[in-house]
Each structure stands twice: as structure tokens, then as C-alpha cells.
């Protein structure tokens with residue numbers, strides 16, 4: 001029997017919110033995001049900041065073809081009539097120069113008010129302005145990106161060294177647990193601060209990103225929504241036709257379909273993909289139009 005491949009299922013949403021993609025970094029899960037974009041459609045797509053990681057790219061040029069796939073998929077959506085709104089974050093702050101303009105059909109905004117189908121008003125912003133760490137010490141925030149993986153790698157090397165010297169195992173995990181606890185406190189403080197600001201703006205809720213922690217819960221009278229990230233969790237916030245909001249975890253939904261790039265070991269210089277692929281050229285962007 002001749003098996004026909006099943007047609008690819010596309011889910012329609014009213015609005016999709018994604019952020020913290022960090023194109024230009026090794027951690028970026030571009031393969032998952034490309035799969036997500038291909039299997040979803042929406043009237044409006046919000047890019048809620050840290051889409052391209054200018055901080056990293058300035059230091060090391062790293063661009064895989066999968067990153068181009070993501071950019072092309074977004075541009076294809078623009079051409080097919082999806083309204084795309086880009087709210088720059090801190091890692092792509094260069095895009096803040098475009099705020100108020102429409103570039104290649106993409107509307108750039110500092111923040112926005114989104115009205116859901118059931119009439120609720122949401123403040124949409126990236127959220128780094130609430131982050132004291134980022135505001136006061138950029139380098140500290142940058143360290144956070146790779147500190148955890150590096151710490152795990154250091155731990156194994158460190159303890160191998162200790163074994164050679166006949167010393168007992170000293171785990172970094174107790175130390176890290178303490179750090180995780182303080183990270184948890186930090187996230188709570190951040191969420192409360194964002195919700196307070198939303199309350200002052202007189203909206204029903206807030207949609208942000210930045211801290212790479214997808215969430216949707218009531219904080220006082222405010223529905224706090226965080227769309228997560230595409231570095232670790234591969235999450236998006238979606239609004240359905242009736243105004244219902246929910247978080248999609250695409251790593252789970254696409255299970256077995258997406259072949260992620262091979263992980264690279266911190267400190268060994270190993271790369272995911274070939275050297276050639278890591279030097280792929282960025283896409284040619286459309287002309288300025290507004």
C-alpha cells in the first residue's frame with residue numbers, strides 16, 4: 001500500500017507572543033522555533049524582545065542556517081498578511097532605533113496594549129526595565145547566560161582533579177541549590193514588580209519575557225503572563241479566537257519531530273553544526289519602508 005504523508009497540521013491562533021529567541025547564540029533552539037512557526041498561524045505575531053542577540057554577535061559571529069529559516073518564516077508570515085509587532089529587548093536594543101517605524105512590514109514599538117477577543121487589555125513589553133541586575137551591571141546578566149552550564153562542567157573537571165590529589169568530592173550542587181533559591185526569589189520579585197506597574201497603567205494583565213521563565217498566574221488583580229524563551233524551554237504564549245490565553249511548550253508538542261542541533265560543551269571549543277554552517281551569512285533584509 002502506498003502511504004501518503006499526512007498533511008502538516010497548522011493550528012490557528014488569534015495572537016502569538018514569543019520572545020527571548022537569542023538568534024546568534026549557540027543556545028538558541030532555532031530548529032524548534034522554525035517548527036513552531038511552520039505549524040502555527042495567527043492574525044498577529046508579537047516578537048517580545050531579545051529576538052537577535054546583538055551582545056553575543058558583537059563578540060563572536062555565530063550564525064547557523066537554522067537562524068535564517070526562522071527569519072524567513074517570520075517574513076513569510078508578514079507577506080501572508082500576519083501583523084508582526086516587534087518590541088525590542090535589551091539584547092537587541094539596537095532595534096529600539098526603529099521604534100515607531102515599520103520595517104519590511106514589521107511594526108516596531110517600545111511597548112503596546114493588546115486587546116484580547118474577550119475585551120481584556122494587556123500591557124505588552126519585554127521587561128528588562130524591571131531588572132535591576134541588567135540595568136546596573138550588564139556584564140553580570142551576560143555571565144548568567146552560560147554560568148550554569150559552565151559551572152557543571154567545571155564541577156566535573158574540578159572533582160576529577162580533586163580525586164587525583166586524593167581529596168574527597170566537593171559538590172557544586174549545594175552551592176548551586178542556594179543560587180537557585182535566590183534565583184527563585186528574584187523571579188518572584190520581578191513578577192510582582194511587573195504586575196504592580198501593569199496595575200498602575202490600569203490594564204487587566206501584562207505580557208512580558210526577559211527572565212526566561214514562562215508563567216501565567218494572577219498577581220493581585222493582574223494576570224501576569226510570561227511567554228518564556230527559545231533557549232531552554234521553547235515556549236510561546238498564544239491567544240485563541242475566544243480570547244483564552246495559554247502557554248505552549250513546543251519541545252513537548254513537537255516531540256520526536258525536531259532534530260535539535262548537537263549540544264556544544266562549554267570550554268572545549270566544540271561547535272554544534274559544522275564550522276562552515278556556524279559562519280552562515282545572515283539573510284538579506286527587506287528595504288526600509290516607513
Ligand SMILES: [Mn+2]
Pocket residue numbers: 049050089090091126128209210211
Ligand atoms: Mn532580555
